[in-house]
């Protein structure tokens with residue numbers, strides 16, 4: 001992907017070195033250090049007081065060294081890639097939704113490591129990339145990208161990161177268009193299997209929107225970029241993940257769609273560039 005030297009979004013909050021969850025983590029560390037010191041020192045009030053001073057000092061040092069560490073050149077580079085792709089999503093979706101009843105509102109993107117506090121509650125990197133409709137922010141821990149490559153067998157590459165971002169931005173578009181709230185309403189009073197099917201349709205539509213983004217991004221694409229996106233979509237299919245994690249597949253529990261479905265809808269968006277062709281809910285009826 002040709003991304004270097006182009007506009008980067010101002011809407012990226014890089015919390016990789018200054019996490020908002022840092023105080024919570026720090027508090028936890030202080031608590032733990034104090035507890036260990038009190039335990040080791042025998043636990044009298046005086047020793048607890050001493051331990052608290054020593055523990056506080058240690059924890060402060062911990063926070064200082066970790067919070068103020070420098071990003072590595074690779075981490076900086078990937079941050080610029082993310083900000084450039086995010087800027088491109090702003091341009092594409094502003095254009096696509098202009099002159100509609102629902103013009104595009106810029107979301108924010110938070111880069112984090114480990115833990116993060118969000119408008120939707122606290123989260124750790126274990127949940128993978130996600131979008132929170134309450135604060136309209138995309139949360140991205142780049143460890144997920146490494147996991148995609150090393151654990152889930154995706155080929156990686158810059159456009160696989162672009163696909164992940166574009167999928168999450170797709171959820172923001174659904175939020176703007178009102179689709180996600182309609183789905184949440186429809187999910188009330190239906191069976192778990194019914195809820196899962198609606199969730200699959202919502203996720204496949206986010207993949208479709210990622211494909212739409214790729215369509216309008218063609219001028220920046222290199223040979224192999226679409227394969228990178230498809231390989232990532234393949235890797236995060238419910239069937240692929242379940243097979244790898246549980247050794248078996250249960251279609252009723254799918255919430256994101258199979259590898260084939262995810263690739264199909266991404267490709268449909270990419271080939272048509274027409275947002276009206278993304279009715280992934282039609283197959284439910």
Ligand SMILES: [Zn+2]
Nearest residue numbers: 167171203206
């Ligand atoms: Zn999703």
